[in-house]
Amino acid sequence: MKKILSLLSNRLFVVAVLIIFQLVFMMAFLYGLGEMYRNANMIFLILSYVMVVYVINKQGNPTFKVAWCILILILPIFGGIFYLLFGDKKVPKALQKNMLASIQETLPLINQESTILSEVEKENYSAYKQFTYIWKNTYFPVYQNTSVEYFKIGEEKFAAMVTELKKAKHFIFLEYFIIEEGIFWDTILDILVRKVSEGVLVRVLYDDAGCVNTLPANYKKILESKGIECGVFNPLKARLVIQMNNRDHRKICVIDNNVGFVGGINLADEYINKKVRFGHWKDTAVMIKGEAVWSLTIMFLQFWNYVKKQKNIDFNEFKLKVDKIDDIGFVQPFSDSPTDHEEAGLNVHMNLINNARKYIYIETPYLVIGYEMQKALSLAAKSGVDVRILTPHVPDKWYVHLVSQANYLPLIREGVRIYEYTPGFVHSKTMVSDDVMGICGTINMDYRSYYLHYECGVLMYNTKALLDMKKDFLNTIESSIEITSEDCKNETLIKRIVRAVLNFFAPLM
Template structure:
């Protein structure tokens, strides 16, 4: 493994030591909680039969409740099986971890944020009508994101496809140095090293100049990456920082919901989004899982306001504050017009709106395809609806190709990904693995017309539990750039054949099927 971190080695050891201590405390606390639960159950040992019968009845009620809920069928099955097999512990763990439970106060806060977001982001109907004249299918897809994600679609927005991470890093540094008014960063992972330290030096300087610099990071995403209470360190540099959903040593379903977005906004009219976090493996400064292939997009113009409102709504939700979103509109900071071809629609996806926006956006692309569907994804853990849609497309003569990693970051998740290969290949879907290392891009490109670049993985956590975002593109130059990059990437991939799937020992096949059964909970 090649490290290029120089003098940061000592600091990294301190971070890892602190993080390990924090995790050990977390697991020790969980062990104590499990012990207390077992102890409580043992108190009923003289009445075990009655307790077991009550557990069976409670389990049956839970199963009935789950079956009649709105969650995905695969997610339901993944919970029903342990509840039926282990009625005592399965039911307890569902009550702790199952679903997305919010307090009334949090529901009210999120409802207010959604109302504020909707009233701040106003669709220009002339743009929507022009899109409808070009394609009613494209207009319908845009309307879905407008109605359910509250995110308008825009013309006249410069967009540039950036891949791999080194390209995004160079562009981001360039734009950060130009900042005059504000910088907003929202990332799942931030880790000290070449990438973050370079950016941090710029943020410190900009904060000294009086620029409004704000950072949001996810606590679970950074638990092994940053020192505990790192936000306090940033505050010393006049960088405002908030931590999403702090990692607490308790059995709670709140750990399920993570801020998986990767957003950067500079002065309201420059934005970045995609799959690239602020850590050195994303720019191949060192090899973690071989060569890291990732993708992002640079946006300039009106559409950046969607990103700004996403960031501010998250900031206000965490901070219990009330920003005036309209103060940050692009036209307040630049008079430049970005006259480009095509349409851009940045959108967000939240587990709190009870609508699978990311999955529906992907399904719309699959179902409207006429020629080809090219997909990059680090994980392939999908439900029956999406698997069926991809298979129907391939059976109908559409060229469906999917690229996944060859070197995984999580062996058990990769095992589930590989469990789909056999049935997909049988139904004419072409599967490739990125031979040099890890494919982390989350991209769709369809028919030289549509593309999506964002943070949304093809797994249950991204599609149902995490806060995510993406950019939906129609007939922009970036669509063709993404296609070109995809086809060039195939030269570095190994295609998986049906014989590769059949020459697998049965214990491995069985293990993959078991993992796949519980994949919605991974």
């Protein structure tokens, strides 16, 4: 009985039920019109055929287009209406307009020194092109005088984060997709409350959908009662025209504009293996110190400005003097936004794969990829590049894992080596190539990260952390199993059919 009452009072469950109710009501209404007026069904059919022609001819990912065309033709009476409601996957106009305004306000604060890009160009032209792409399309520059420390497991990031937060003197910014009460968050929260009493400005921003099952609905007020400024991104609402797709999937911690954390690790106990859900949780992050932290500060302020609807803010008050860093290498934190129609996360991944000469090692929780990514991985492998991908053996979402596995065989046939982490779940999102180029961030290899979510990452060239990433990958696959073509072929027919169907409709999930 307690479980039933808990489910009925769950905010996500209530929102889902209300949306389903609206959808059923709409379908019943349309069906009723068809029964009452003979011409109604014909109008709906014509609309569906018009939508198919429109989808085929519009610009966009062909995988999306094919999936939607099939769905519309399977349900011709309702298909056209469904596409009008859900199909375009555009960011809601209000969200797009306000977010773009917030981003544009900060653009004058970020400048790219031409000498830095010129130096990269002399050392490595491929790296220069990658950095230039990000700068020209996401407006985040390349930095020197920045150190990068790689954490191969959540426990390491947790320890470093606690240490650095205790040193805060001016401000702390936290932006996370998931926050959950427990050892991890409670430890962080105690420090935040203490810092507030010391006069430190503390701001926390979390995604409403990400925290719907992990935090109370009134948690914003709870934090504010402790003196912590709080914002909630894109609150869940029971609307049929769903706006829940565009989530803030970023994980950013900024301290005094001098220390920043980015990676896959949320503020919840499974990320530090204090709570076991899917076996051992393998996740990664990086800590950067120095000049590049300014881009993370700007990223947070862009979202904070949007959520709080604040104007005429002096962002420069947060550009505090940073410690002198003598580490070698170049660092480029960047953010990917669905509001600008530039798939930066996807393109950065593609560039890393296409420019790899000797090897590229990839860790991702999901391998839900389209034709263009599959061809990039295959072409790299067929060109002699050592392409290896690490995915989970214990999934967090069984249906997504089946889609990932559906992509194994075509890649393995072309020479890509795929491993599953047998102790549990891999949540890290990293790529490292040729000892000189790599990325650590929040971007999964799936449609949601590439096209719908707000994401971030740190692109690195010639930093010491890259060798640590390579070493960690090679050590981790020692605890993993390599998937062979025989393994894929030996699966039951029913499982292969389910995989194929789910893989086909993956872009719509």
